[in-house]
Amino acid sequence: MLGNEALVRGCLEAGVSYVSQYPGTPTSDIGEYFHQVLIDSPETREFLIHHWAVNEAVATSSCAGAAWTGCRSLNPMKHVGLNVASDALSVIALNGPNPGAMVVSIGSDPGSLGSHQEQNERFYAWMLHLPTFEPHTPQECKDWIKLAFELSEKYDLVMNFRMSTRSAHSRGFVKLEPLVKGKAKGEFIRNIPKFNSLPPHAINNHIRLYERIEKLREAIPSLGVNKIIPGENKIGIITSGMPFGYTMEALNQLNLNDVPVLKLGMIYPLNYEEIVDFIEKLEKVIIIEELEPFLEMKIAEIAHDHKINVEIIGEQYFPKYNEFSTGLVATCLANIFNKPPNEQMKKAIDYFNSYKEIIPSRFPTFCSGCPERATLYAILKATNHLENTIISGDIGCYVMSFFPPQQCSDLVICMSGGISAAIGMSTKTDQKVIAMIGDSTFFHTGMAPLAEAVGYNSNVLLIIFENSWTAMTGHQNDVLRYLLNKGFSIEDICKAIGVSWLRVEDSYKPKKLVKSIEEALETDGFKVIIIKRECGLQAHRWRMDQIRGLEREGKKVQDVSYFIGGCQMCYECARVLSCPAIRRVETDGIEEMQIDQDRCIRCGVCYEICPNGAIRKSIINLFAEEVPFREL
Amino acid sequence: MSFKETDIINIVIAGTAGQGVITLKRLIEFASQKAGVKRNFGSEMHGLAQREGAISSHTRYQKELFEDDRKNLYSPLICYGDADLYICFEPIEALRRGLFASNKTSFVLNSRTIPGIMITANLESYPSLEKIKEILNGYSNEVYFMNATELSLNNFNTNQYVNLIMLGFAIPTSKIPFIEIEHYEEVIKEWLRDPDSNIKALHLGLEKGKKIINSAN
Numbered sequence: 001m002l003g004n005e006a007l008v009r010g011c012l013e014a015g016v017s018y019v020s021q022y023p024g025t026p027t028s029d030i031g032e033y034f035h036q037v038l039i040d041s042p043e044t045r046e047f048l049i050h051h052w053a054v055n056e057a058v059a060t061s062s063c064a065g066a067a068w069t070g071c072r073s074l075n076p077m078k079h080v081g082l083n084v085a086s087d088a089l090s091v092i093a094l095n096g097p098n099p100g101a102m103v104v105s106i107g108s109d110p111g112s113l114g115s116h117q118e119q120n121e122r123f124y125a126w127m128l129h130l131p132t133f134e135p136h137t138p139q140e141c142k143d144w145i146k147l148a149f150e151l152s153e154k155y156d157l158v159m160n161f162r163m164s165t166r167s168a169h170s171r172g173f174v175k176l177e178p179l180v181k182g183k184a185k186g187e188f189i190r191n192i193p194k195f196n197s198l199p200p201h202a203i204n205n206h207i208r209l210y211e212r213i214e215k216l217r218e219a220i221p222s223l224g225v226n227k228i229i230p231g232e233n234k235i236g237i238i239t240s241g242m243p244f245g246y247t248m249e250a251l252n253q254l255n256l257n258d259v260p261v262l263k264l265g266m267i268y269p270l271n272y273e274e275i276v277d278f279i280e281k282l283e284k285v286i287i288i289e290e291l292e293p294f295l296e297m298k299i300a301e302i303a304h305d306h307k308i309n310v311e312i313i314g315e316q317y318f319p320k321y322n323e324f325s326t327g328l329v330a331t332c333l334a335n336i337f338n339k340p341p342n343e344q345m346k347k348a349i350d351y352f353n354s355y356k357e358i359i360p361s362r363f364p365t366f367c368s369g370c371p372e373r374a375t376l377y378a379i380l381k382a383t384n385h386l387e388n389t390i391i392s393g394d395i396g397c398y399v400m401s402f403f404p405p406q407q408c409s410d411l412v413i414c415m416s417g418g419i420s421a422a423i424g425m426s427t428k429t430d431q432k433v434i435a436m437i438g439d440s441t442f443f444h445t446g447m448a449p450l451a452e453a454v455g456y457n458s459n460v461l462l463i464i465f466e467n468s469w470t471a472m473t474g475h476q477n478d479v480l481r482y483l484l485n486k487g488f489s490i491e492d493i494c495k496a497i498g499v500s501w502l503r504v505e506d507s508y509k510p511k512k513l514v515k516s517i518e519e520a521l522e523t524d525g526f527k528v529i530i531i532k533r534e535c536g537l538q539a540h541r542w543r544m545d546q547i548r549g550l551e552r553e554g555k556k557v558q559d560v561s562y563f564i565g566g567c568q569m570c571y572e573c574a575r576v577l578s579c580p581a582i583r584r585v586e587t588d589g590i591e592e593m594q595i596d597q598d599r600c601i602r603c604g605v606c607y608e609i610c611p612n613g614a615i616r617k618s619i620i621n622l623f624a625e626e627v628p629f630r631e632l
Numbered sequence: 633m634s635f636k637e638t639d640i641i642n643i644v645i646a647g648t649a650g651q652g653v654i655t656l657k658r659l660i661e662f663a664s665q666k667a668g669v670k671r672n673f674g675s676e677m678h679g680l681a682q683r684e685g686a687i688s689s690h691t692r693y694q695k696e697l698f699e700d701d702r703k704n705l706y707s708p709l710i711c712y713g714d715a716d717l718y719i720c721f722e723p724i725e726a727l728r729r730g731l732f733a734s735n736k737t738s739f740v741l742n743s744r745t746i747p748g749i750m751i752t753a754n755l756e757s758y759p760s761l762e763k764i765k766e767i768l769n770g771y772s773n774e775v776y777f778m779n780a781t782e783l784s785l786n787n788f789n790t791n792q793y794v795n796l797i798m799l800g801f802a803i804p805t806s807k808i809p810f811i812e813i814e815h816y817e818e819v820i821k822e823w824l825r826d827p828d829s830n831i832k833a834l835h836l837g838l839e840k841g842k843k844i845i846n847s848a849n
């Protein structure tokens with residue numbers, strides 16, 4: 001099982017009955033597994049509910065609500081999600097989840113493998129008093145999340161189950177235990193001092209929180225989540241989570257198998273005796289942890305408070321950024337123990353460095369036929385390649401537009417940071433300001449800055465990508481689709497908020513869109529263009545399903561394709577639009593562009609924009625049924 | 633080279649998004665379970681929906697464990713230079729993930745290139761297959777190419793079977809030890825849609841792979 005799969009299994013063994021989350025790597029697939037469970041085992045629908053929330057703060061408070069009726073709730077989110085949820089969580093943690101239980105599962109992302117920033121959100125554990133587990137194997141993911149729910153219920157604490165991109169997406173064998181049916185219904189019992197933390201209750205709850213944490217701290221040794229791998233060396237290691245694995249293999253490589261290792265399964269709170277017992281026999285303790293020193297600070301403090309004469313090292317030898325690996329840990333340990341570096345590894349690095357320059361880049365980019373890419377094309381055309389124009393970007397697939405060749409996103413802050421930054425920027429520069437936002441981001445936190453931009457009539461053009469999916473994180477079938485399917489309209493919301501300059505456009509009609517953008521940029525004040533066009537990947541899937549369905553019924557359908565003949569090599573499609581279905585080929589010494597029929601989704605944008613009329617459309621079975629993309 | 637049962641087997645699978653890298657990784661892992669492998673720990677990349685990025689995964693397993701637990705498999709990531717086998721669905725991806733290769737590594741590569749948008753835009757260049765082979769030969773002599781995409785297109789009219797063909801191609805390198813063809817077949821039957829075509833693809837790759845690898849040695 002994958003770490004995330006095992007986590008879900010653990011929840012089902014723990015009788016979890018409510019899950020709410022906003023998607024984000026590496027936690028999105030947790031929700032997908034829950035959905036699969038609900039489909040595969042219909043009996044779970046009697047008690048189990050999974051919500052795709054509009055944002056993390058909503059998800060966190062809804063999980064608290066469920067816990068306060070006596071149920072067990074899970075609240076997964078990516079590390080930056082915690083920034084959004086922290087306001088709610090600060091109160092919920094104070095009040096406590098009882099009579100139910102609540103676990104937040106944070107997907108950290110050292111190495112920024114699927115994020116727009118890198119942060120060490122472990123410090124929230126101190127600030128909000130979130131007892132925090134850090135699993136290493138999928139087995140631990142399953143077993144410990146179960147334990148986390150028990151502890152949450154027993155000590156009235158919101159627990160944090162800290163995954164990482166690596167632990168979430170590492171796979172190993174898992175021994176299963178029986179499933180437990182969760183509570184279908186609970187009951188809220190009025191208890192104002194507990195649930196309403198206004199003064200004087202805030203202080204009482206804070207005092208109670210310390211008491212709850214101290215009780216848990218005492219219980220840690222009996223939980224069996226921390227373990228010592230013994231050894232005689234006077235230098236020892238304390239580590240946790242994924243770095244534990246790298247450490248063990250690095251020690252073995254360096255023939256340092258006499259180094260004792262304390263593996264912490266719970267990184268907050270720490271049990272003082274447990275730490276003291278381990279470090280007091282040692283001369284030196286190496287703390288191996290990714291990102292900023294968190295354990296190191298606490299362990300140094302414990303050593304100091306208990307007057308133990310031991311040297312605590314870590315951050316001066318290990319990087320405070322990026323993900324670790326066995327190779328990296330081995331290199332740092334070799335340095336600390338004065339060992340020669342591993343030859344095989346050194347050779348591998350040196351040889352790789354000797355040729356890596358020639359590797360062409362392959363960054364993630366928009367899919368073939370993506371309507372967002374086509375919009376960027378129109379922006380580039382309307383602004384003469386961003387002349388005197390700033391693009392205040394945001395997070396969704398369109399974030400990838402900062403990559404060459406389009407390079408259309410000058411900045412990214414956080415979800416809905418783009419329109420917000422544009423409001424301030426537009427007051428201080430005469431450059432043209434274009435902000436972008438996706439529909440999921442719009443519902444997440446975008447309506448508030450929209451209202452502000454209307455209020456101040458900010459001189460900004462806002463482009464809203466209504467592609468009807470939370471695409472970037474893997475197309476979660478969320479509230480967004482539910483709302484849009486119900487006829488909930490972003491256009492109507494904009495009108496209701498008071499947007500006066502408003503157009504709804506389709507980026508598959510790029511020429512018309514260019515005109516609209518030009519007009520918008522010539523107009524002062526706040527303007528909105530909604531790009532209403534389904535995500536290309538999903539639209540293509542849907543259309544192919546329709547076509548297959550019709551063919552199965554024996555019906556004939558139109559077979560549309562685009563091909564290139566008489567290419568002038570102007571690079572309009574390759575550099576300005578840059579659809580990946582187009583490739584450059586050389587036949588008999590003559591270069592031309594060609595369309596990869598496997599990858600082309602037949603959006604027709606290249607056909608619309610080719611300045612030489614070299615892209616042609618062919619329709620076989622002209623009089624048969626036409627299957628267009630679906631209208632939103 | 634023959635493996636001891638306690639050896640840790642390290643396999644890198646690399647390609648571009650949508651080529652089936654993760655599916656093949658899981659298939660090998662499930663098959664290893666059928667083969668009674670004691671420990672299995674590997675890592676895969678998830679997250680972005682888009683079809684165009686570079687994707688890689690690490691598969692690691694150990695048939696039997698050392699009595700001294702410290703010597704066993706602990707990390708889902710392969711250490712630099714420690715890979716036994718590279719299965720690459722796209723040739724340049726072997727170089728991109730090159731850090732894990734060394735003189736003990738065998739490479740099987742799909743020779744069909746997928747040039748990224750920067751190549752199409754003529755803003756970067758794609759090295760020739762000869763150049764790629766030359767660089768990989770700097771690691772070891774066991775560098776084998778097969779046009780798995782073409783094989784898949786010719787036999788199935790789609791490129792969807794590239795991953796199973798590549799698995800078949802990799803088997804004759806003997807770098808996926810302790811797992812038998814039957815184990816793969818069992819997993820394919822239980823787990824994949826259209827098992828017949830997938831099994832056929834596996835065997836196509838295997839037959840062609842044997843020829844390529846034997847004729848090279």
Ligand SMILES: Cc1ncc(C[n+]2csc(CCOP(=O)(O)OP(=O)(O)O)c2C)c(N)n1
Binds near residue numbers: 078439
């Ligand atoms: C606070 C926070 N939560 C979650 C994410 C993860 N995330 C990145 S992009 C994205 C989806 C954005 O969807 P949308 O705005 O509709 O754009 P699309 O990908 O569909 O183009 C999410 C959820 C994040 N970056 N920040």
Ligand code: SF4
Binds near residue numbers: 371
């Ligand atoms: S997933 Fe959809 S929105 Fe995202 S790049 Fe692909 S087509 Fe565009």
Ligand code: SF4
Binds near residue numbers: 579581600
């Ligand atoms: S029609 Fe043109 S732009 Fe659209 S997917 Fe096909 S090649 Fe790309």
